[in-house]
Amino acid sequence: MAPKLTSVNISNVLSIIMGGGQGTRLFPLTRERSKPAVPLAGKYRLVDIPISNCINSGLKRVYLLTQFNSASLHRHISQSYKFDHFSGGFVEILAAEQTFSDTSWYQGTADAVRKNLLHFLNHNFDYALILSGDQLYRMDFRHIIMQHVATGAELTVATIPVDRRNATSLGIMQIDEERRITRFEEKPKDPAVLDQLRLPKEWYERLGVEGEEEFFLGSMGIYVFNRDVMLKLLDNTHADFGKHIIPGAIKTHRVFSYIFQGYWEDIGTIRNFFEANLDLTSELPAFNFFDMGAPIFTRPRFLPASKINGAQIDHAIVSDGCIINHSKIEHSIIGVRSLVDVGSSISRTILLGCDYFESDESIRENSRAGRPRIGVGKNTRIENAIIDKNARIGDNCVISPADKPENVDHPLYFIRDGVVIVPKNGVIPHGTTI
Numbered sequence: 001m002a003p004k005l006t007s008v009n010i011s012n013v014l015s016i017i018m019g020g021g022q023g024t025r026l027f028p029l030t031r032e033r034s035k036p037a038v039p040l041a042g043k044y045r046l047v048d049i050p051i052s053n054c055i056n057s058g059l060k061r062v063y064l065l066t067q068f069n070s071a072s073l074h075r076h077i078s079q080s081y082k083f084d085h086f087s088g089g090f091v092e093i094l095a096a097e098q099t100f101s102d103t104s105w106y107q108g109t110a111d112a113v114r115k116n117l118l119h120f121l122n123h124n125f126d127y128a129l130i131l132s133g134d135q136l137y138r139m140d141f142r143h144i145i146m147q148h149v150a151t152g153a154e155l156t157v158a159t160i161p162v163d164r165r166n167a168t169s170l171g172i173m174q175i176d177e178e179r180r181i182t183r184f185e186e187k188p189k190d191p192a193v194l195d196q197l198r199l200p201k202e203w204y205e206r207l208g209v210e211g212e213e214e215f216f217l218g219s220m221g222i223y224v225f226n227r228d229v230m231l232k233l234l235d236n237t238h239a240d241f242g243k244h245i246i247p248g249a250i251k252t253h254r255v256f257s258y259i260f261q262g263y264w265e266d267i268g269t270i271r272n273f274f275e276a277n278l279d280l281t282s283e284l285p286a287f288n289f290f291d292m293g294a295p296i297f298t299r300p301r302f303l304p305a306s307k308i309n310g311a312q313i314d315h316a317i318v319s320d321g322c323i324i325n326h327s328k329i330e331h332s333i334i335g336v337r338s339l340v341d342v343g344s345s346i347s348r349t350i351l352l353g354c355d356y357f358e359s360d361e362s363i364r365e366n367s368r369a370g371r372p373r374i375g376v377g378k379n380t381r382i383e384n385a386i387i388d389k390n391a392r393i394g395d396n397c398v399i400s401p402a403d404k405p406e407n408v409d410h411p412l413y414f415i416r417d418g419v420v421i422v423p424k425n426g427v428i429p430h431g432t433t434i
Contacts, residue, residue: 008142008145008146008149010057010058010059010142010145012124012125012126012127013059013061013125013126013127013128013129013141013145014061014063014120014123014125014127014128014129015050015054015059015061015062015063015128015129015131015141016062016063016065016113016116016120016128016129016130016131017036017047017050017051017062017063017064017065017131017132017133018065018109018112018130018131018132018133018221019034019035019036019047019064019065019066019067019070019073019093019133020034020035020036020066020132020133020134020268025268025269025270026038026134026268026269026270026273027414027416028388028414028416028421028423028424029270029273029386029388029421031423031424032072032423032424033072033073033424034066034067034070034072034073035133035134035268036064036066036073036133036134037070037072037073037076038134038273039335039352039353039389040136040267040277041277041280041289041317041333042317042318042319042333042334042335042336042353043298043301043319043320043335043336043353044289044296044298045073045076045298046133046134046136046267047064047073047076047077047133048080048296048297048298049135049136049137049296050131050132050133050135051064051081051091051297052294052295052296052297053131053137053138053139053140053141053294054129054131054141055297056140056294056295057139057140057141057142058142059129059141060083060087060088060089060090061088061089061090061123061125062081062090062091062092063092063093063094063116063119063120064077064091064092064093064094064133065093065094065095065096065106065112065113065116066093066094066095066096066133067095067096067106067112070093070095073093074093076299077091077092077093079299080297080298080299080300081297094116094119096112096115107239107240108239108240108241108243108244109130109221109239109240109241109242110234110238110239110240110241110244110245111238111239111240113128113130113230113234113241114234117231117234125227126226126227127145127148127224127225127226127227128224128225128227128230129141129144129145129222129223129224130222130223130224130225130241131221131222132220132221132222132266134266134267134268135220135221135264135265135266135267136263136264136265136267136276136287137220137260137262137263137264137265137287138262138263138287138291138294139158139222139260139262140294143258144156144158144222144224144258144260145224147179147256147258148224148256148258151178151179151180151254151256152254153224153226153254153255153256154225154226154229154249154253154254154255155223155224155225155226155229155233155246155249155253155254155255155256156223156224156255156256156257156258157173157181157219157220157222157223157246157255157256157257157258158219158220158221158222158223158257158258158260159173159217159218159219159220159257159258159259159260160217160218160220160259160260160261160264161199161209161211161215161216161217161218161259161261162215162216162217162218163213163214163215163216164194164214164216166218167188167194167197167216167218168187168188168189168194169187170187170218170219171184171185171186171187171218171219171242171246172184172185172186172187172188172194172197172216172217172218172219173197173217173218173219173257174196174197174217175199175217175256175257177203178256179207179256179257179258179259180254180255180256180257181250181255181256181257182250183197183250184219184246184247184250185197186242186243186247194216197216197217198214198215198216199214199215199216199217201214207259208259208261209259209261210261217257217259219242219246220260220264221241221242221266223241223246224258229249229253233245233248233249233253263286263287265286265287269417270386270416270417270419270421271416271417271418271419273386274350274386274417274419277333277350278331278332278333278348278350280317280333281315281316281317281331281332281333282315283315301320301321301336303320303321303336303337304320304321305320305321306318306319306320306321306322306323306324306334307322307323307324308324309323309324309325309326310325310326311324311325311326311327311328311329311340312327312328312329313328313329313330314329314330314331315330315331316329316330316331316332316333316334317332317333317334318334319333319334319335319336319338319353320336320337321336321337321357322334322336322337322338322339322340322353323338323339323340324338324340325340325341325342326342326343327340327341327342327343327344327345327346327376328344328345328346329345329346329347330346330347330348331347331348332346332347332348332349332350332351333349333350333351334346334351334353335350335351335352335353335354335389336353336354337353337354337355337356337357338351338353338354338375338376339354339373339374339375339376340375340376341375341376341377341378341380341395342378342379343378343379343380344376344377344378344379344380344381344382345380345381345382345383346376346381346382346383347382347383347384348383348384348385349382349383349384349385349386349387350385350386350387351376351387352386352387352388352389352424353389354374354375354389354390355389355390356390358373358374358375366392370429370430371392371427371429372392372393372394372395372427372428372429372430373392374390374391374392375392375393376393377393377394377395377396377397377430378395378396379395379396380393380394380395380396380397380398380399381397381398381399381400382397382399382400383399383400383402384400384401384402384418384419384420385399385400385401385419385420385421385422386419386420386421386422387399387421387422388421388422388423388424388425388426389424389425390424390425391422391423391424391425391426391427391428392426392427392428393422393428394428394429394430394431394432395430395431396430396431397428397430397431397432397433397434398432398433398434399413399420399422399428399432399434400420400434401415401418401419401420406418410434412426412427412428412432412434413426413428413434420434
């Protein structure tokens with residue numbers, strides 16, 4: 001019989017969130033910010049997901065490793081996550097730093113952890129929980145830690161059942177009847193190899209796998225290491241956990257799979273980011289921000305409630321501090337402090353919002369220079385787009401990727417994966433058609 005959650009000692013777990021590299025797959029959203037700082041769902045940021053999962057699991061010692069454009073991330077973390085003096089909790093950023101012994105950037109996930117061992121080993125911990133900073137999911141980490149302890153594992157890899165199509169883009173694990181991982185294949189494309197990696201259907205009930213279709217166990221990029229095992233496995237120059245450390249450890253250590261059942265989305269590409277956000281506007285979204293049993297935390301902004309002046313709004317999320325004039329909005333996310341003016345139409349679009357309310361003086365000054373005010377102007381149509389923060393979209397504009405290539409670089413905008421992106425602080429002049 002598995003031990004109860006209350007019997008799991010979580011005070012001896014250190015959480016480490018990987019902030020990612022340059023975030024090239026999320027460019028231009030990562031042009032001026034690190035990947036974990038990319039806005040999500042109108043008022044959150046990507047990093048709020050793993051941190052909230054940690055807090056809801058009782059894990060309050062959290063390190064976040066990053067190296068690119070980390071200023072806004074530092075600001076967000078410092079303004080969002082403050083623990084009292086007595087809990088010993090913290091959320092702390094460790095940016096890549098030059099030392100006398102090493103002057104290089106992080107070369108991969110394993111290299112990033114290796115270069116920060118000096119900081120981690122200042123703490124007492126028995127287990128290290130390694131997390132990704134660009135995934136959307138809700139998980140109680142006490143379950144994976146509980147299984148890790150109960151099975152006597154030295155390393156546990158969180159996996160999720162996926163179909164054959166998705167299996168080709170993930171690291172796929174093969175397990176034995178005890179959940180021990182016996183084989184690892186990175187993004188297998190060969191049908192014969194996939195046939196060998198398929199999870200036996202007769203195991204579904206015992207493993208708690210729901211459904212009748214064929215499944216493969218894809219790595220979620222979430223790992224639990226015993227402290228001493230992590231130190232041993234990092235005593236080399238291997239750069240990455242998924243590509244180097246895990247495949248080697250399977251042959252030498254007790255490596256087990258924790259099978260997660262639930263919504264999980266890697267939102268590391270523009271298309272995945274776009275679709276995951278828009279799904280939140282559906283009546284029954286795959287990920288529920290309204291689940292207060294395990295809330296998602298973020299920075300408290302103390303903004304006024306949004307004001308709607310005669311707009312037609314259908315399946316949309318409208319964040320705090322917005323002013324929506326007589327316009328039409330459908331299947332869209334309207335981020336904090338957004339302005340949408342009269343006569344505009346917004347469909348399947350994510351407005352990331354604004355960092356501040358523009359002053360009357362700034363509006364007049366920009367108007368004299370022929371520049372739109374921050375927000376969406378009058379009689380403008382936007383569809384299938386992401387409008388980054390503080391963008392100025394003029395009157396009588398049309399923004400759409402229709403009849404355009406999948407990827408475009410333009411002085412005013414970008415198109416990635418068939419989605420138009422107006423970059424942060426971008427300006428689309430009055431009367432522009434994209």
